[in-house]
Amino acid sequence: MxxxxxxxxxxxxxxxLKENKAALFGFIVVLFFIILAIxxxxxxxYDVNExxxxxxxxxxxxxxxxxxxxxxxxxxxxxxxxxxxYVGAACCFIEFxxxxxxxxxxxxxxxxxxxLFMRIAxxxxxxxxxxxxxxxxxxxxxxxxxxxxxxxxxxxxxxMARVVRSQVLQLKGAPFVEAARAIGAxxxxxxxxxxxxxxxxxxxxxxxxxxxxxxxWEATLSFLGLGDPNSISYGALIxxxxxxxxxxxxxxxxxxxxxxxxxxxxxxxxxxxRDIFEIRV
Amino acid sequence: xxLRTYIIRRLIMIIPLFFVMSxxxxxxxxxxxxxxxxxxxxxxxxxxxxxxxxxxxxxGLDRPLYEQYLIWLNMLLHGDLGYSYLNRRPISMxxxxxxxxxxxxTGLALIITVIFSTLLGVIAAVKRNSIIDHLVTSFAVTGRGxxxxxxxxxLIFIFSLNLGWLxxxxxxxxxxxFSSAFEYWLDRIKHLILPVVSLSWYQIAxxxxxxxxxxxxxxxxxxxxxxxxxxxxESIVIxxxxxxxxxxxxxxxxxxxxxxxxxxxxxxxxxxxxPGLGSLLVTSVHRREYLLIMDINLLxxxxxxxxxxxxxxxxxxxxxxxxx
Numbered sequence: 001m002x003x004x005x006x007x008x009x010x011x012x013x014x015x016x017l018k019e020n021k022a023a024l025f026g027f028i029v030v031l032f033f034i035i036l037a038i039x040x041x042x043x044x045x046y047d048v049n050e051x052x053x054x055x056x057x058x059x060x061x062x063x064x065x066x067x068x069x070x071x072x073x074x075x076x077x078x079x080x081x082x083x084x085x086y087v088g089a090a091c092c093f094i095e096f097x098x099x100x101x102x103x104x105x106x107x108x109x110x111x112x113x114x115x116l117f118m119r120i121a122x123x124x125x126x127x128x129x130x131x132x133x134x135x136x137x138x139x140x141x142x143x144x145x146x147x148x149x150x151x152x153x154x155x156x157x158x159x160m161a162r163v164v165r166s167q168v169l170q171l172k173g174a175p176f177v178e179a180a181r182a183i184g185a186x187x188x189x190x191x192x193x194x195x196x197x198x199x200x201x202x203x204x205x206x207x208x209x210x211x212x213x214x215x216x217w218e219a220t221l222s223f224l225g226l227g228d229p230n231s232i233s234y235g236a237l238i239x240x241x242x243x244x245x246x247x248x249x250x251x252x253x254x255x256x257x258x259x260x261x262x263x264x265x266x267x268x269x270x271x272x273x274r275d276i277f278e279i280r281v
Numbered sequence: 282x283x284l285r286t287y288i289i290r291r292l293i294m295i296i297p298l299f300f301v302m303s304x305x306x307x308x309x310x311x312x313x314x315x316x317x318x319x320x321x322x323x324x325x326x327x328x329x330x331x332x333x334x335x336x337x338x339x340x341g342l343d344r345p346l347y348e349q350y351l352i353w354l355n356m357l358l359h360g361d362l363g364y365s366y367l368n369r370r371p372i373s374m375x376x377x378x379x380x381x382x383x384x385x386x387t388g389l390a391l392i393i394t395v396i397f398s399t400l401l402g403v404i405a406a407v408k409r410n411s412i413i414d415h416l417v418t419s420f421a422v423t424g425r426g427x428x429x430x431x432x433x434x435x436l437i438f439i440f441s442l443n444l445g446w447l448x449x450x451x452x453x454x455x456x457x458x459f460s461s462a463f464e465y466w467l468d469r470i471k472h473l474i475l476p477v478v479s480l481s482w483y484q485i486a487x488x489x490x491x492x493x494x495x496x497x498x499x500x501x502x503x504x505x506x507x508x509x510x511x512x513x514x515e516s517i518v519i520x521x522x523x524x525x526x527x528x529x530x531x532x533x534x535x536x537x538x539x540x541x542x543x544x545x546x547x548x549x550x551x552x553x554x555x556p557g558l559g560s561l562l563v564t565s566v567h568r569r570e571y572l573l574i575m576d577i578n579l580l581x582x583x584x585x586x587x588x589x590x591x592x593x594x595x596x597x598x599x600x601x602x603x604x605x
Binding site: 022126129131134135138139219245249252256259260261262 | 426541543551563569589
């Protein structure tokens with residue numbers, strides 16, 4: 001990869017986004033959910049705590065009907081986008097911080113630290129991560145959204161660490177890094193000021209794909225009843241409609257549809273970015 | 282390196298991994314807030330103070346942490362997994378009766394996934410840009426947005442609730458007397474279909490893409506051109522020359538896939554009330570039975586390790602370069 005990322009080197013591939021239909025679809029879906037999450041207060045017709053008759057079918061008053069507790073399902077789904085994006089973004093942030101620090105140390109300093117971190121990463125990557133998440137979440141008395149985010153973010157670091165490590169190894173001997181070292185820049189400065197800006201692209205692409213993974217973990221956890229009972233989550237909404245699937249399928253259908261779109265959108269967008277920038281992560 | 286040396290070396294490497302995993306699981310439980318003995322009894326069971334003291338001695342909870350770990354490990358290596366006070370049964374019994382049902386659905390899902398992803402992927406690659414290819418590709422794309430529990434609910438809605446063809450949950454119809462062995466097995470198979478399909482769906486969608494891409498890659502290579510130029514029949518070119526090499530990436534993935542299957546089984550078993558390890562794990566998490574959670578997780582982690590080892594050995598057998 002060209003170590004210098006200029007504005008035009010980013011803008012040019014974005015034009016190719018138009019040609020890649022799947023990636024364009026993913027981009028639009030991602031944009032749609034971001035708008036839903038930001039303007040949830042304006043878009044949602046009712047307050048999520050407002051209670052109507054329970055299990056009303058979809059109608060002009062309640063587009064998606066009402067759920068088992070009588071809340072307006074459309075509003076719930078809109079606010080659910082906010083929770084979901086929050087979980088995904090927060091987990092990605094934790095993964096980025098941990099993964100970058102560990103990956104950079106492994107790649108730049110190397111030695112026994114590198115061996116140790118990479119062996120731990122291997123173990124994490126070989127285990128079924130959903131089970132590790134369930135195991136870790138089960139240890140907490142209160143399963144608040146913060147706890148779930150912290151647990152998932154901490155478990156997700158090995159992917160990022162590996163990508164950062166391989167990128168750092170590639171850049172370690174690059175002339176601009178050697179130049180920085182020659183003028184006496186500290187290791188931290190080299191890593192954060194010189195190397196980090198140059199490996200942002202693969203990091204962002206990895207995070208777009210990982211985002212969908214975190215959303216899926218959270219939805220699965222709340223579907224199993226192990227999520228935060230006080231947050232509005234697609235998984236929990238789907239679970240709440242499970243027992244009335246025959247009589248009121250809409251309670252499951254609409255949150256399920258939104259979860260489907262969200263997962264699909266982020267994965268297609270991430271794949272598209274990867275193809276457009278021709279970076280393997 | 283000979284294959285045997287490779288296998289022995291890999292087997293020896295499993296021993297430290299086992300210890301790392303047991304330490305990981307042990308620490309997670311013991312770093313958790315609350316008294317482990319009291320939590321072992323569960324929050325709902327009334328308990329006797331004297332018994333709690335005896336238990337504390339038995340598990341050595343009055344000793345330092347590393348000794349506690351050694352005691353637990355010692356018990357584990359002697360096959361004593363502990364006792365579930367909520368269920369009033371030894372944990373080893375609870376786990377052993379659940380292993381077979383889980384193996385049933387995960388094993389079948391594994392077979393179905395391998396067969397269908399290979400078949401669909403190869404057909405899509407060979408008939409590139411045909412209607413079949415477009416259908417397979419769109420299945421692969423949309424399948425990635427459908428996690429197992431969504432597929433399960435959709436299938437239940439269509440095939441159980443509306444059409445009434447297949448049962449909603451369970452491993453067999455309870456309280457039913459069967460006139461013949463055939464009817465009994467038919468009932469069992471009917472119960473298996475939905476869980477197995479839900480478990481495989483997502484992975485088939487994922488693997489189809491992989492097989493299709495690697496098959497296309499192989500078909501573009503020169504030795505395939507040579508084979509065609511020699512005038513070989515197209516079926517021989519595809520199945521004898523191309524397929525073997527195209528399947529190598531799939532073999533590596535399948536080792537990891539066993540782990541995904543077992544994790545996915547936890548969700549699918551819960552939906553279908555399937556009496557397997559996964560649903561036992563989810564219930565024990567709900568009831569906060571830590572000892573049970575610990576044992577099930579360790580067991581699953583070890584089986585995943587063994588599965589990874591097996592795939593590595595298969596891979597080393599298929600591709601001797603790997604051993605070095």
